[in-house]
Amino acid sequence: GENVEQHPSTLSVQEGDSAVIKCTYSDSASNYFPWYKQELGKGPQLIIDIRSNVGEKKDQRIAVTLNKTAKHFSLHITETQPEDSAVYFCAAIFTGGGNKLTFGTGTQLKVEL
Amino acid sequence: DSGVTQTPKHLITATGQRVTLRCSPRSGDLSVYWYQQSLDQGLQFLIQYYNGEERAKGNILERFSAQQFPDLHSELNLSSLELGDSALYFCASSAWDSENEKLFFGSGTQLSVL
Numbered sequence: 275g276e277n278v279e280q281h282p283s284t285l286s287v288q289e290g291d292s293a294v295i296k297c298t299y300s301d302s303a304s305n306y307f308p309w310y311k312q313e314l315g316k317g318p319q320l321i322i323d324i325r326s327n328v329g330e331k332k333d334q335r336i337a338v339t340l341n342k343t344a345k346h347f348s349l350h351i352t353e354t355q356p357e358d359s360a361v362y363f364c365a366a367i368f369t370g371g372g373n374k375l376t377f378g379t380g381t382q383l384k385v386e387l
Numbered sequence: 388d389s390g391v392t393q394t395p396k397h398l399i400t401a402t403g404q405r406v407t408l409r410c411s412p413r414s415g416d417l418s419v420y421w422y423q424q425s426l427d428q429g430l431q432f433l434i435q436y437y438n439g440e441e442r443a444k445g446n447i448l449e450r451f452s453a454q455q456f457p458d459l460h461s462e463l464n465l466s467s468l469e470l471g472d473s474a475l476y477f478c479a480s481s482a483w484d485s486e487n488e489k490l491f492f493g494s495g496t497q498l499s500v501l
Contacts, residue, residue, distance in 0.1 A: 315494070
């Protein structure tokens, strides 16, 4: 079935430390994996994405890695800042249902001063 | 600001009632998606429209319906409301880069059914 598992559900780090959020997916045909950040009172915002023909992608302090064999991908945030505090969602496209995005259950990240 | 507009921001109603949520996609985007976000179910895909036609259906209840109008705005209609329908409802529109369809979400409508 179409399933994306996300861990951990909550993550607390000290400002300046790194944060890592991991997701696994069930469909080996999935080829697109975006990450969304949701701040309080707002909708999810796309922050980075990766395709299955790429193993790693970086954008300033944010990076995503993909292991297609193991069917998991991770979000890495370095030098965390208080404004990184939000809920982060991973997602995967499942091609069976018309390119539908299926989301993970979310990770509440708190960056403490 | 994503460019996707949703109204109203908040909606409080009673069980058994019917409500309509409205979404205006980003200029030029033809696709509109509706998602429901609740604490226990996360972000659940409801339905997608493309240029006025239904494209894909997810876990949408029969009490819910949607449509996309010629000007590309979309409405989600929720009827015979139950307490469990209380949730955040998001609309997203999409655009393709060279390889992938990227979704841009509105700020959502918070529905409270009392």
